[in-house]
Amino acid sequence: MGDEANREEYIVQMKKIDKVYSNGVAANQGVDFNLKKGEIHALMGENGAGKSTLMKMLFGMEQPTSGEIVINGESTVLSSPSVAIAKGIGMVHQHFMLVPSLSVAENVVLGMVPKKGLFIDKEKAVEITRQNAEKYNLHVEPEMRVADIPVGMKQKVEILKALVRGARILILDEPTAVLTAQETEELFRELTALKKEGYTVVFISHKLNEIKEITDRITIMRNGRSMGVYETKDVSKEDISRLMVGRDVILNVQKDAAKPTDVVLKVRNLEYVNEWNKKMLDKVSFDVRKGEILGIAGVEGNGQKELIDMLFNLNVPDAGEATVNGKSVIGKPQAKIREMGVSLVPEDRMLYGIAAQASIEENVISDRCAKKELNKGPLFHMGAIHKLSEQLVKDYTVLCKSPAQQVGMLSGGNIQKVVVAREFSNDPSLILADQPTRGIDVGATEFIRKKLVELSRSGIAVLLVSADLAEVMELSDSLIVMHNGRIVAYFQDTGTLSDEEMGEYMLGLKEQTPEEIRRVCHD
């Protein structure tokens, strides 16, 4: 009787799903997950909680070790994404699955190209894209190259791709991670409209506000297990975070007013044109002082990455100057820059932050392995190294078996903790924190944010770049906004700013006068 009712109610049922990877990691243990037709369902959990694994199984990218997947009342084996697509399941990945050099239309029809004889019917492809864009109210430019369109539009292309293939169930993996406030709102409107049409949406996110705003039900996961399914309206944000991390997380960063003193980082008129002739930095000038956190807000791809690259000599500007405590960093080897007291928490931790195959210990000493106290003649002083790494693992609460464990085996949050353990502990005078909490769990995020505040209050200059608006607004003492490679606004005090106002600057709708912006140079 109960089963009969369920068959009516649920379009997807994942029952007692176990997933053990070949390396022995149990990513899912006895997980139950279900979807009702026409709901927006949040899937929440810390990094490494098994959300992605679960959704990969629903999209046919991974196979469950045991358990059953029932779609529309039928037990189904989803052996590949193609099978899942045929069953009406579509997934929008966190890292977009788009081909940059192809047009929007070509990306939309890829794998199901309309033909005119032997050839691709490009007009038809554009037509299909345009029709569907109108039908689902997802505005895209069919003929533009994907490489040239903004992130928000790329996401719409991804959603369109799924819908054009007949998806009735959409899985969105952290869809708002890269969007501005306005773009997020737009996305929510579009998702709500889809829901009204009977589409089902799975929404993976770490952002509690968004979950509360848009979803109907929530499945919370922790350590590979489901912590239960809840009606969104019945649970508070505090409840959710408690279920996710098993303790209360303070959502507001506590910090005293900054007392900035001398200028540490001084950037003047930095200019850079990238290899595709796009001006990524246009006369960028600002100062970061001792004891303050200067935030850089902006939609990704507006020059933030290039700016950090210049400051750590991962790239060389066409013109301009950047000094740390009066000494230029432009074109200096990274070892020299580090000697000047500059630390970098890089945006891409797997590429620049760590060596995944090496141990935690090797990673934390990688910037200081030549230091006297860690060496005994020509050899390492292993005792001192063990002591240091154990101390750092403890201080930064890195969850691991031992410091000898491979970094690549840790969860995203713990990997990032290893990075900050190294970067924060080498007595820096300037910390460049580029997306320091991207895609990591609530606990690690909280920890890193607190550390940044603590360090800045101890007299370190912090430059914080973040695509997470809440983060950059909550953590920063003052804030600059970048748009199209330029600084378009400077706010001395972040306390009074609203998200909407920020969004307008970030999207280039508003701009301050040069005089207002120049206040960020404390000459």
Added chain:
Amino acid sequence: MSNLLSNMLSPGFFFSIFRISAPILYATLAAIVVEKAGFANIGLEGLMMFSALFGSLASYYSQSWLVGFLVALLVGVGMSLLMGFFAFQLETDIILVGIAVNLMGSGGTLFLCKIITDITEGKAMASTTGLITSKLCIPNINIPVIRSIPFIGRVLSGHSLLTYTAFLMCILTSIMLYRTSLGLNIRAVGENANAAASVGVSVLKIKYIAIAFSGLMSGFGGAFMSMSYAQGWSQDMVAGRGFIALAAQAMGGGECLGGMFSSLLFGFAQALGIKFSSVGLDSNLASPIPYAITIISLAIFGFVRISRAKKPKVAA
């Protein structure tokens, strides 16, 4: 010197540029397509050697150039699929597979030639040059009307069938890459394999098709070498064309038209080398000329590209 110049301005010289470029162009097209699919096939040299050997052998045993030609294509495609099996399914590094094919293409073909034909006399290396008569070569085509145009007729007409198909293939490959769904899939797989896979394009299948295409082109190139460029197969007769093609692919910006011009440039360099030796320059001096031109042109090309990439920056 004036002797050389008058020699160079002869229709025969221009004719030879096209003739020499053709096998390079085939290999360049092979390199272009696999590069678009996201990997490199450095084994083109070896593939051409095998195709050249088996093409000439098959034409001898069947006494038909057409059979020989088709066998050359078959061997090229078959071996490239084998390369794909090792690289894609047994997950061997594709570069190592390429090196293995090249080494086999050098020593293995000689071995096979000896085994199959039992031709070696004294210290002479085995070869099929004695077996292939002009009847067994790919036929030359005289184009009506064009052949009677002075000068141009002698440059453009009378080429081997495979010289014409080389340039035809260049156009067809470009159309395949940019106008067909196969080409779209190849480019998508090469640029973002996950994206292609996520919409149900079989990445493995596309990679196999791409490497088979490179084998097919190598088959054309190999057949041309042993059944048109020379009469019969001899050791190391491909002489680095498979590698020069990799340079031509890069120099041509990975596109068919650019690859064609690069192939022609290399063809010109080799033709020049031959001319130099024909006017009496010591062959030890003349033979490095094409390679010197290869290096110099690559350097110039690289320099131009870098300065072109930098220049607008100053303007902006």
